[in-house]
Structure formats: C-alpha cells, structure tokens
Amino acid sequence: MAASSPIPTHLVSGFLGAGKTTAIRTQLDVRSGERAAVIVNDFGEAALDETVLGEGDPFQITNIPGGCVCCTAPEGFVDALGAVLDQNPDRIWIEPTGLARPQDLVDTIRRSPHADRLALAPVVVLVDPRQLARDTEVELLHEQAQIADVLVASRVDLASQAEREAFRRFAAELWPAPLAILECEHGKLSAEHFEWPEGEGERAPRLRSEPHSHHDDHDHHDSTAGFDARSWVWSPAVVFSRARLVEALGDVASLERFKGIFRTQEGVTQLEVAGGTLHERVSSYRRDSRADAIVRAGDDGVLDDIAAALEAAALREDELQLSAERIEIVLPDGRTHSVDRDRLLALPNGVDDVAPLFPKRSGAAARVEALWEDLGLPAEGAAVAVALDGFASEALSVEGLRQGYLLHSVDGDALPGNQGGPFRLLIPDGTPGVPSACANVKGLAKLVLRTD
Numbered sequence: 024m025a026a027s028s029p030i031p032t033h034l035v036s037g038f039l040g041a042g043k044t045t046a047i048r049t050q051l052d053v054r055s056g057e058r059a060a061v062i063v064n065d066f067g068e069a070a071l072d073e074t075v076l077g078e079g080d081p082f083q084i085t086n087i088p089g090g091c092v093c094c095t096a097p098e099g100f101v102d103a104l105g106a107v108l109d110q111n112p113d114r115i116w117i118e119p120t121g122l123a124r125p126q127d128l129v130d131t132i133r134r135s136p137h138a139d140r141l142a143l144a145p146v147v148v149l150v151d152p153r154q155l156a157r158d159t160e161v162e163l164l165h166e167q168a169q170i171a172d173v174l175v176a177s178r179v180d181l182a183s184q185a186e187r188e189a190f191r192r193f194a195a196e197l198w199p200a201p202l203a204i205l206e207c208e209h210g211k212l213s214a215e216h217f218e219w220p221e222g223e224g225e226r227a228p229r230l231r232s233e234p235h236s237h238h239d240d241h242d243h244h245d246s247t248a249g250f251d252a253r254s255w256v257w258s259p260a261v262v263f264s265r266a267r268l269v270e271a272l273g274d275v276a277s278l279e280r281f282k283g284i285f286r287t288q289e290g291v292t293q294l295e296v297a298g299g300t301l302h303e304r305v306s307s308y309r310r311d312s313r314a315d316a317i318v319r320a321g322d323d324g325v326l327d328d329i330a331a332a333l334e335a336a337a338l339r340e341d342e343l344q345l346s347a348e349r350i351e352i353v354l355p356d357g358r359t360h361s362v363d364r365d366r367l368l369a370l371p372n373g374v375d376d377v378a379p380l381f382p383k384r385s386g387a388a389a390r391v392e393a394l395w396e397d398l399g400l401p402a403e404g405a406a407v408a409v410a411l412d413g414f415a416s417e418a419l420s421v422e423g424l425r426q427g428y429l430l431h432s433v434d435g436d437a438l439p440g441n442q443g444g445p446f447r448l449l450i451p452d453g454t455p456g457v458p459s460a461c462a463n464v465k466g467l468a469k470l471v472l473r474t475d
Contacts, residue, residue: 029142030108032115033217034128036167037149039121042177045210046149047116053214060112062103064119100128101135108140115141122163126170126291126307127460133259134414143225144217145172145202146309152182152190168197169307172223173216176206198282199313223310225259250279250317253326255333257312262343262413263287263336266357268294271332273301277325283314288338289407289471290415305418345411345468347445350429352400353471360398364445367431370394377428381449386433386442388449392425405473408448411466420456421472427454429467440466 033050035043051059107115119128125146132143148171150164168174174197176182176190187206194204202223203216219225265287272281272294281296284306293306314333318325345351352360367373367389374380374388395402402425405418427450431438438444443465450462 029140030112030115031144032117032132032141033144034117034119034125034146035149036119036123036125036146037121037177038151038154038164038167041121041149041151041154042210043118043121043149046147046177046212047118049210049212050116050214050217054114057113059114059116060107060110061116061118062100062107064100064123100131101137104135104137108137124166124307124460126166126309129170129309130414134412145219145224146170147173147175147217149175149177150190151178152176152186155189155193156186166307168193170309171201172310173203173205174201175212177210178208179206180208199284199308199310249320251320251323251326252315252317253330255314255330257337259286259309259311261286261312262338263312264338264342265289265292267336268333269301269303271329271336272296277318277322278316278329279319280317281314284308285312288343288409288413288415290417343413345409347411347466347468350446350467351469352398353469355401355404355472355474362394364431364437367394367429370397374428377430377449380428380451384430384449386430386438388428388430391427391429394429395425401472407471407473408461408464408467409469409471410464411468414464416461416464417458418473419458419461423450423454423456426450
C-alpha cells in the first residue's frame, strides 16, 4: 500500500487577544469540505477557545490545558499530535496560547516522531497593532514576529492610523522579511496565504543561489551602486557547523556586508559582518537558512569563496550522527571532554531518585555542579544543549545550567530512550538564565560552552 501524503499542518500564533481563534474559525468555514483537526492550547480550565471553535461544528478538537505547549506541556502536545493523526484528518490547525514562543513549537514538531507525517505550512503570526505600544509585551511580540512566514496586523478596524503605521514600521524592520505582510479585520484572510508559494517551504530545494549586480543598472542615487551582492537559501533540513561558519566569516576582510541565519547543530544563529566585525545572536527564525553578502564591484572571487565556504560548513550525514553512549562537552576554545555513564555514577552528591525534585520523573541523576567541579569547567558564560535527534536549545547561562541534574539510570540500568535517555538534562523551573524550553532536554548528547 502506498504511503499517504503528509498532512498539511498550520500553526497560527500571536499574543493574547490577537484574533487567532477568529482567523482559524474563518479558515474552517472556507474549507468546510475538509475533515479538520484543531489542537488548542488553553491556559486555565474554561477552555474558551475550544468552546468557540467547536460550537455547532463537526471538527475534531483536542485541548491541551494547564500549560504552554512550547514550555511545560510539550510531551502532551506530541501525544495529542499522535492521537489526531490516528484519525486521518485532511488538515491540522494548531493554536498555541498567546504566551507561547512559536519557534519552540516548530522545533517540537520537527523533532517529534510524527514529523514525516506532517507537512508544516507557513507559520502565521497575528499582531494587534494596539499591542505594540505596550512595553510589557513588545519583547514577546518581536520573538513571535521573527518566526512569521506570514505576518498579519489583525483587528485593524479597531486600530488608529498611527497604530497601523507603527505596525508597518515594526514589520519593515524584520530580517528576513516574512513572505507576506497583511492587514485584516475579523480574521478574514485568503486561504492562499496559508500555503507555501512555489519554491518555499519544508520541502523546498536544498540550495538556491541568486547573484545580484548593482554597478551597471542603477543610477548614482542608488546606495548600492558599485557593489555586487549574492543571496543563498538552504532547506530547513540542512544543518551547519557553527564553528566552520564563524571561521569562514571571520577571515573575510573584503566583505562589505554579510547577513545570515543558519540552522546549526548548536541552534539557530544569526551572523552579521559589519565594519569588518563579526556579530552573532540567537534567532527565532525557522523557515530556512539564508544569507546575503555584499562586496565591492569586481570582487566576484570573494563571493565565490564565500559560497564555497558556506557550502563546506554544511554538516555531512556522518557528522550529524551523535553518540548515545556519552555526553560531549565542547569548550569555547574547541577542546572537548567526553563523559560516560560510569563517570556520572562516580560523581559525589548524586541523587538516588529525582522524583521529589521533578514530579512525574524518576531515576538516579548526577548534579551538573559536581561534573563542573570534577572537570574544572568555566563558571561563567553560556551553553547550548544538543540532543541526539538534532534539537539544539537556546543559549542558557552556565550559572543556571549548574543548578541542573543529569538523569542517567533507572532501577540500576541505563535510562531507556522512552524515558528520555540515555542522558536527560533536567533543570528546576524558574532557574535564572534558563529559558523554560531548555529546562528539559531528552537524549542529551552534547553541551557546547560559549564565552558570551
């Protein structure tokens, strides 16, 4: 029997009150002939969104209450996906809580055991322009907007002209730009905006390269006159070596400008060269990996060298294979330590059972603090946790990481994979410097330390 096609899966995100439920409801009405499944993540017991979506309709609705699917309830979300898939819907709609970071949810979908059965559609993020004026919300709004493949100003009928202009400026500052920037009332969006344009998306070509020349075809008013540029786009399936990227870009003095966002084995990172200096920061962008480079006209050889270096920075299949038998700790200078289960068992002050510290978890664990002391590792800086399936956490502070535990055994045997083994990192909720999505990493394979 032929394998069924992956099911289109739509993530509709946005801050509290941005109009997510209304937008999904509109799409359900437009696609009334389909068998739709909706996964709703409500805080609280009332489950108002589930109630509104379900009134009088035959849609299959799954509610995940009690926490954010990107933080405290990711396992419930994965289980919900599996249950929904068993019903063979034509399409899946996901509405996370307005406090969710959608990039964490995209990571969860891509690393879930159901990933091959799902075709992730463009991530649609709704922003009520009135919310941009609220200082307490702007940081999360920026994080949500950065992942948007389609960014929507919702409820524009309630926004003032000044608030709509503020949204347009907000959207114009995003790089890479969303595929579409829209404005709507009452959640009314065209169905086509929930589909990938040709050449974009999860199953896009591995690499697209687009040269641009600015020294012949623009007048003297063009700020790019006298420069050549080239752009590259890689499929989200391509994973890069962060170390090789940093090395390649740090050595190219003739680059006038470079911007790139890359999925690396240490997380999604934005690299920018300006004024001869390389800058780096964590990025929430998830659509693909991409880069833009600018050199002075005539320096095409530099662009060719950059192209070759970027392609060489992509990890080979064999490099993506991580050991399940040990945890590799990579220091900022490139040196490594390899830690196996025996070494964790030998550390002082181990915990016989983590259940009193972490409800619903069990098993023996070593304290990260004890490992740090044993290896003489840096007491400050940042770290990224990398799992066997390729997941890489956001940067977390070393100080916060040291408050964690490395779960390694259950009933005297190695922690099994179905419990997050062979090694699982657990950090108490609310630990300063540790994003909630990084506090529970199953299948831990690597800890990469950074000085920044």
